[in-house]
Amino acid sequence: xxxxxxxxxxxxxxxxxxxxxxxxxxxxxxxxxxxxxxxxxxxxxxxxxxxxxxxxxxxxxxxxxxxxxxxxxxxxxxxxxxxxxxxxxxxxxxxxxxxxxxxxxxxxxxxxxxxxxxxxxxxxxxxxxxxxxxxxxxxxxxxxxxxxxxxxxxxxxxxxxxxxxxxxxxxxxxxxxxxxxxxxxxxxxxxxxxxxxxxxxxxxxxxxxxxxxxxxxxxxxxxxxxxxxxxxxxxxxxxxxxxxxxxxxxxxxxxxxxxxxxxxxxxxxxxxxxxxxxxxxxxxxxxxxxxxxxxxxxxxxxxxxxxxxxxxxxxxxxxxxxxxxxxxxxxxxxxxxxxxxxxxxxxxxxxxxxxxxxxxxxxxxxxxxxxxxxxxxxxx
Amino acid sequence: xxxxxxxxxxxxxxxxxxxxxxxxxxxxxxxxxxxxxxxxxxxxxxxxxxxxxxxxxxxxxxxxxxxxxxxxxxxxxxxxxxxxxxxxxxxxxxxxxxxxxxxxxxxxxxxxxxxxxxxxxxxxxxxxxxxxxxxxxxxxxxxxxxxxxxxxxxxxxxxxxxxxxxxxxxxxxxxxxxxxxxxxxxxxxxxxxxxxxxxxxxxxxxxxxxxxxxxxxxxxxxxxxxxxxxxxxxxxxxxxxxxxxxxxxxxxxxxxxxxxxxxxxxxxxxxxxxxxxxxxxxxxxxxxxxxxxxxxxxxxxxxxxxxxxxxxxxxxxxxxxxxxxxxxxxxxxxxxxxxxxxxxxxxxxxxxxxxxxxxxxxxxxxxxxxxxxxxxxxxx
Numbered sequence: 222x223x224x225x226x227x228x229x230x231x232x233x234x235x236x237x238x239x240x241x242x243x244x245x246x247x248x249x250x251x252x253x254x255x256x257x258x259x260x261x262x263x264x265x266x267x268x269x270x271x272x273x274x275x276x277x278x279x280x281x282x283x284x285x286x287x288x289x290x291x292x293x294x295x296x297x298x299x300x301x302x303x304x305x306x307x308x309x310x311x312x313x314x315x316x317x318x319x320x321x322x323x324x325x326x327x328x329x330x331x332x333x334x335x336x337x338x339x340x341x342x343x344x345x346x347x348x349x350x351x352x353x354x355x356x357x358x359x360x361x362x363x364x365x366x367x368x369x370x371x372x373x374x375x376x377x378x379x380x381x382x383x384x385x386x387x388x389x390x391x392x393x394x395x396x397x398x399x400x401x402x403x404x405x406x407x408x409x410x411x412x413x414x415x416x417x418x419x420x421x422x423x424x425x426x427x428x429x430x431x432x433x434x435x436x437x438x439x440x441x442x443x444x445x446x447x448x449x450x451x452x453x454x455x456x457x458x459x460x461x462x463x464x465x466x467x468x469x470x471x472x473x474x475x476x477x478x479x480x481x482x483x484x485x486x487x488x489x490x491x492x493x494x495x496x497x498x499x500x501x502x503x504x505x506x507x508x509x510x511x512x513x514x515x516x517x518x519x520x521x522x523x524x525x526x527x528x529x530x531x532x533x534x535x536x537x538x539x540x541x542x543x544x545x546x547x548x549x550x551x552x553x554x555x556x557x558x559x560x561x562x563x564x565x566x567x568x569x570x571x572x573x574x575x576x577x578x579x580x581x582x583x584x585x586x587x588x589x590x591x592x593x594x595x596x597x598x599x600x601x
Numbered sequence: 602x603x604x605x606x607x608x609x610x611x612x613x614x615x616x617x618x619x620x621x622x623x624x625x626x627x628x629x630x631x632x633x634x635x636x637x638x639x640x641x642x643x644x645x646x647x648x649x650x651x652x653x654x655x656x657x658x659x660x661x662x663x664x665x666x667x668x669x670x671x672x673x674x675x676x677x678x679x680x681x682x683x684x685x686x687x688x689x690x691x692x693x694x695x696x697x698x699x700x701x702x703x704x705x706x707x708x709x710x711x712x713x714x715x716x717x718x719x720x721x722x723x724x725x726x727x728x729x730x731x732x733x734x735x736x737x738x739x740x741x742x743x744x745x746x747x748x749x750x751x752x753x754x755x756x757x758x759x760x761x762x763x764x765x766x767x768x769x770x771x772x773x774x775x776x777x778x779x780x781x782x783x784x785x786x787x788x789x790x791x792x793x794x795x796x797x798x799x800x801x802x803x804x805x806x807x808x809x810x811x812x813x814x815x816x817x818x819x820x821x822x823x824x825x826x827x828x829x830x831x832x833x834x835x836x837x838x839x840x841x842x843x844x845x846x847x848x849x850x851x852x853x854x855x856x857x858x859x860x861x862x863x864x865x866x867x868x869x870x871x872x873x874x875x876x877x878x879x880x881x882x883x884x885x886x887x888x889x890x891x892x893x894x895x896x897x898x899x900x901x902x903x904x905x906x907x908x909x910x911x912x913x914x915x916x917x918x919x920x921x922x923x924x925x926x927x928x929x930x931x932x933x934x935x936x937x938x939x940x941x942x943x944x945x946x947x948x949x950x951x952x953x954x955x956x957x958x959x960x961x962x963x964x965x966x967x968x969x970x971x972x973x974x975x976x977x978x979x980x981x
Contacts, residue, residue, distance in 0.1 A: 263858070264853050264857070264858045264874055264875055264878055265853075265875075265878070265881060265882065318882065319882070320882055345858075346855070346858030346859040346860070346862075346874075347858070347860075349859045349860055349861075349862030350858065350859055350860025350861075350862065351860070352862075416875075417853055417858070417874060417875035417878050418853070418873070418874040418875040418876075418878070434906070434910075434944065436902075436903065436906065437852065437873040437874065437875055437876040437878075437898075437899060437902060438818075438876055438899060438903055439875055440875070441853055441874070441875030441876070441877065441878030441881055442875060442876045442877050442878065442899070444877075444878075444881035444882075445851070445853075445875070445876070445877030445878050445879065445880035445881040446826070446876075446877045446880070447881075448880055448881055449830055449877070449880050449887070449892070450829055450830070454881070454882070456881075471825070472817065473644050473645075473797055473798070473821055473825075475726070477644070478643070478644045478725075478726030478727070478730065478797070479726040479729045479730055480726070480727075480729055480730025480731070481729075481730075493798070493817040494644055494726075494797060494798040494817065494821070495644055495645075495796075495797035495798040495817055495819055495820070495821030495822060495825070496798075496817040496818055496821070496822045496825070496826075497821065497822050497824075497825030497826045497829070498644055498645070498797050498798070498817075498821030498822065498824075498825050499825065500825035500826070500828055500829050501645060501821055501824035501825040501827075501828055501834070501836075502645065502698065502699070502700055502824075502834070507829070512829070518817075519817060519818060519822070522816075522817060523816065523818055523903060526814070526816065526907065527906065527907070527910070530814075530907070530910040530911065530914065531910065533914060534910065534913060534914055564814065
């Protein structure tokens with residue numbers, strides 16, 4: 222019913238970190254032993270970020286200095302091991318399809334709401350749409366947070382703090398994933414968030430950002446058109462179909478238009494001239510796999526070109542991709558990367574994020590944590 | 602089997618001019634009584650431009666000066682009417698689906714090839730793909746002309762010479778079509794040619810132009826995806842379905858995501874958040890009309906945004922749309938115009954062309970006419 226905690230890096234089934242360790246920050250220290258969570262309800266998916274401390278045993282080793290002349294210690298062991306309990310602050314993630322919003326709220330009620338909890342931080346359009354339902358079911362006050370603010374806050378946070386968060390994807394390279402090192406100077410950059418639809422945001426500083434564009438051709442289109450074409454209603458199943466398909470059976474390629482003569486003209490015959498161009502006139506059935514692959518290419522290429530054009534218009538050379546469309550799928554990342562390279566002639570770099578789908582939820586969580594921290598400071 | 606001569610302005614069934622009068626130019630005067638034609642074979646459609654002179658009777662009126670004192674003339678009629686035969690040079694158009702390429706060649710053979718004809722000017726990918734077939738069937742030499750050169754040549758020609766060629770489309774305005782006046786200073790402009798796929802070309806002078814972008818989401822995608830979704834294999838039938846559909850039944854709108862609360866946020870609830878976003882999870886059948894409309898919106902919006910971004914990147918404020926995707930359809934023109942206005946904040950203007958689908962064929966025809974003219978000049 223609900224898919225659990227895929228953090229976004231790798232398609233479902235891969236081994237994934239389902240939580241991140243929070244940095245030892247003033248804000249998070251205040252949270253210990255408090256149950257805190259935030260919810261981001263988009264057009265299709267509900268994302269939940271929740272905090273908990275993880276208690277674990279750590280072996281500590283103390284070694285002695287044996288270089289001295291202290292012969293009494295010679296028969297003592299060279300080191301001392303002690304086992305200590307340690308508490309780590311972690312942020313956990315889970316996602317649900319919006320269809321199961323009530324089940325999601327039940328989960329929250331059973332696991333995250335205690336007598337101290339008064340407020341739930343919520344963002345995304347669903348924070349407005351489901352406000353009454355949430356307040357009624359959880360008996361909490363919904364604190365609606367601005368979608369863009371949360372998205373950017375979450376993105377800035379993971380870029381600065383989470384190791385191995387952003388990476389370049391290059392198929393056929395070794396390694397395929399090349400991780401970017403965290404550092405505090407992340408601005409300016411372009412964020413392309415691909416949820417049901419696409420939002421394109423220019424981020425200049427921690428607090429200054431601008432929505433510069435968007436597209437209705439996003440994850441909801443892959444899911445929606447994919448469902449109509451293949452009768453498969455599951456997003457991950459569609460991705461799985463796509464990974465086994467041959468888009469050239471459905472797409473009209475340059476070589477189909479030129480009948481092989483493209484070579485003498487220096488054209489790449491494998492370029493897609495028209496997505497789904499073959500299904501217009503060919504009298505045949507098309508396989509689900511081929512259609513899903515063609516659809517994935519169509520959408521990824523389009524987003525790549527839009528991202529590249531916006532980056533060039535605003536003189537930005539790095540584009541980060543967020544949102545739950547990509548979910549670490551190689552075909553998607555490869556196509557987006559290819560498209561950006563092609564249209565920018567290599568001048569714009571596409572970067573993917575391991576926690577791509579949870580940026581808004583992380584942002585909303587941080588907003589709540591900050592408010593909590595401030596209210597504690599001001600408490601008499 | 603083959604659709605005849607729609608010149609592009611208005612959906613099928615409208616009264617259309619199926620030919621244009623050629624300007625009284627040196628080149629065209631040489632053509633009289635010669636059978637000349639050109640062919641442009643794209644990914645889906647074959648376009649034919651052919652020349653013929655039309656002989657018609659013209660009434661000429663000569664009026665006399667009766668202001669003088671010459672009383673002898675008082676009982677004569679005040680004017681004299683003479684009927685003269687006149688010959689007008691006209692360019693005619695016809696299009697065929699590529700599936701019927703052989704029928705198209707039969708038409709050419711029966712109507713346009715005579716003993717003097719030695720060469721056929723051909724452009725588009727099909728000029729390469731079908732070269733052998735054309736040469737064999739027509740017993741003519743195929744003179745392959747560069748696709749881009751022909752496209753731009755044709756576009757420059759109609760913009761400079763054909764009255765009422767380019768127009769702005771504004772739904773709910775009176776008049777809906779606002780025609781641009783021809784004048785020789787047409788550069789620079791952006792041409793977005795929407796055939797099976799999309800080509801975006803920056804045109805700076807008569808001879809200087811640059812392919813700056815393109816997209817695989819074009820007319821072939823509308824046709825191909827439309828055929829898969831509705832089981833209708835006819836492009837015009839798909840357009841007809843679209844004109845009767847409600848895209849909001851299939852698309853996820855901003856108001857669907859926000860559940861009505863968009864108003865308090867100053868968002869337009871009717872914006873499409875995700876094309877086909879509703880068909881991902883809703884357990885229902887979607888009507889052919891609604892799906893076709895959603896598809897048309899998706900593609901037109903996307904092309905509009907791409908066009909706008911390329912125009913802004915190259916500091917151009919006029920975009921002309923060519924190619925056989927639009928075919929004067931109000932929904933398409935409205936959506937493209939809306940999209941360009943939205944993304945450029947009104948700074949970029951979308952212009953449509955009455956002979957949108959025949960630019961390449963017109964360009965190839967002109968190339969041939971020029972070559973003919975030159976060879977006559979050089980003939981001893």
